[in-house]
Amino acid sequence: MAKDLRDFLQLVEQRGQLRRISALVDPDLEIAEIANRMLQTGGPALLFEQVKGSPYPVVVNLLGTVERVCWSMQMEQPQELEALGKKLGMLQQPKPPKKISQAVEFGKVLFDVVKAKPGRSLLPVCQQVVKLGPEVDLTQIPMIRPYPKDGGKIVTLGLVITKDCETGTPNVGVYRLQLQAKNTMTVQWLSVRGGARHLRKAAERGRKLEIAIAIGVDPLIILAAATPIPVDLSEWLFAGLYGGKGVQLAKCKTVDLEVPARSEFVLEGIITPGEVGTDGPFGDHMGYYGDTNEAAPLIRFHAVTHRRDPIYLTTFSGRPPKEEAMMAIALNRIYTPILRQQVSEIVDFFLPMEALSYKAAVISIDKAYPGQARRAAMAFWTALPQFTYTKFVIVVDKDINIRDPRQVVWAVTSKVDPIRDVFILPDSPFDSLDFANERLGLGSRMGIDATTKVYPETEHPWGEALRSDPEIAAMVERRWAEYGLADLVMGEADPNVFGYDIR
Template structure:
């Protein structure tokens, strides 16, 4: 575990800066990590079936060059899926090698709360951090590739929007970066923007249903516009560059604009352009942008759709978007994905985010030595935390601190705290710690009626549920009145002897 972050320049020189999605795809193809599919494949279920199997096998990016629409015609835009289907590609989207992710997480933590400067030499050494902060300032262009074609009479049915699962309520846009801004803000003030990945159901040719959870930034912006009785401008960006895509998925503080922060991830200033029919700035080099207005009052039933929980979510009302324009490149690509029971693309991204967020956690909870959100547990429902335990009750303090630290962790229903020598990514180690260091009557903390993702069907009340914390650490001080057992371990000399003899015998070859 590194204690200080590597300079930003040193981290980013290993891989190129990907200003566009196309640059990332070209790089992947040169690495032999992209496959073009020439044969016709239906956007209804077939693309999903192929992607989910390829992702499970750790396979490449997929480009479907002949996606078949519901009417049997072939769409003009190829469909790109499985973009971040491996941890290596997620890291590359940040401009990193996999082994650099932890260092970059430390750098991001220091960027959030920089340590005090100690003299001129130390100040000069912080230049990479200053450069990263400056890179958040966008550059606004007069003309942009994403507006090579402007359609003021949009027809969403011409886009190769997937219907992922047999029980889905219709075509669903799954990989958009949705841009909104707070009511009363200046359209040029990117710091007041929110960028989130929210799914959008195609209702008809010029109407969408926008689904966002109440705690997300887009929903908060919409409430502000609705309270003023005004419709809200919205831009749905399809095929953004990797840094913008990943910035929209990170657990950033509510006061930090994801769009601005993408400049830190990319390592250079973002280029934006004014949208054509709504007062918003949009990424200049994206593949497509759907512009429109979100109604302050009108809703429509959204769903059901297969979700990352492995279940279909319930049908619920969400705001309706009136689409006013589709702008795009002359020969655009349509970026998409499919979600379902892990492994899926969001769960792969979450594994990398897990590494990025650990230094941030350690800033606020310094005794944490390791942290794991198991992908199989929907990437956030269970957390396993290893701590350097020093006093009674410490595990419970860590549980409560974690639940209150970030909005995303308020949806973590189970926290398991273990000692630092336990491998948090080994279910065998976790099971051993729970079975030998946890007493159900003493070491379980239960909370009731706490915030929960409404997609959790196990919750007795929609949006409210219980939480459980398991203290599977060694009990010390007043936590126990018994003498604690000693862990058995072989001597180093005997271990070394066994290794040599086994190698000579070849019994494990």
């Protein structure tokens, strides 16, 4: 596990995936424009060494490829993440082991939990420089403004840390914050998120809510905080499970909260219930400007601590590809074993980046009875909280490569009768950022059964799928070079496999 952001930057640079830029750049629009062009081409992470208006460098596009997301989790391929998902699934719904081998496996998982417990740092580097009261000046931090009509400068990859005033349980989330003045920011979070719940509880008891923002942490911790998997674990323990080693935490200077000890910046403040500011509009992940929120909670900061020569880590939302989409593709692999545990007939599932990594899902099932595809779609929508906002679910047979859009489109067009195989659920709770809905926050969902139909779903026998002769296919593979085609990629033998895989 990398100790911090700097360790990971060093790894990325050693692998030729970091570009240092010494030219002076403007955090207002320019940095985002450069980074967006890199994201479109799968380019390297960018470290801007000279930023207008700030003494601090800026890193962006650090997690701009699935490959780099995997590196941040000490893995090389997304497929390796399924082993982690299996481990988390065992913790979520432990079952009595029936075999010695299962008992040993579960024992290893419990040992991993022990190793993942967070530690404490007595001399945290995040507090090498301490600024209190009138010394606090957030305008010195090189926050970016990504789009021309954005309402202001933003923090996007900060860990927002709060605590339940009754139980003392902390919550770590990743929410957008907007700079308002030299010592104030607004925070934009959904009402179902942990920070919003903590603020409501504090308001009910007439208390102020303490808050800390940790910026520039090990990307693995960001991924842990952004993963909404229903496991009864703290985000710190979750990050330790991701990395195989406990996160080192430090007590804040002025609030009763803990932050990663090797953060680049830490902002400490309070929210007074009812004190609000105007937040937005901002370019959002849907590809549009979001609405202005005139009642966003206002944070007043009274302390800023940071490392010597700190590095500012940032990103921005928008129509894919963006860093958040690359993170989602990798995390999709973690969800898969957990989803299989919740819905046993699901073989695999995929959330396409082009569908904003959550608006559409493709599910493959091992179909055994009529109506099973509809059951799988309904179960998917209720399996994990984040799937509540999935607008379209397409269910296909297990032999379809769900990551190949040509195969999925073939299944939909060749196996679907819309009047029989499409079903719609009206008036469902929905994402308030989805402007396609007639009423914001309330919308419909569509399920599409693109599986092969069985009786009584259809009254006639289904046609037999085309297949190559296996002996001829093997012979062609052996003689491919003999045909003089060695310099050309050989397609799959099965005509139903289109030879295109975006895994």
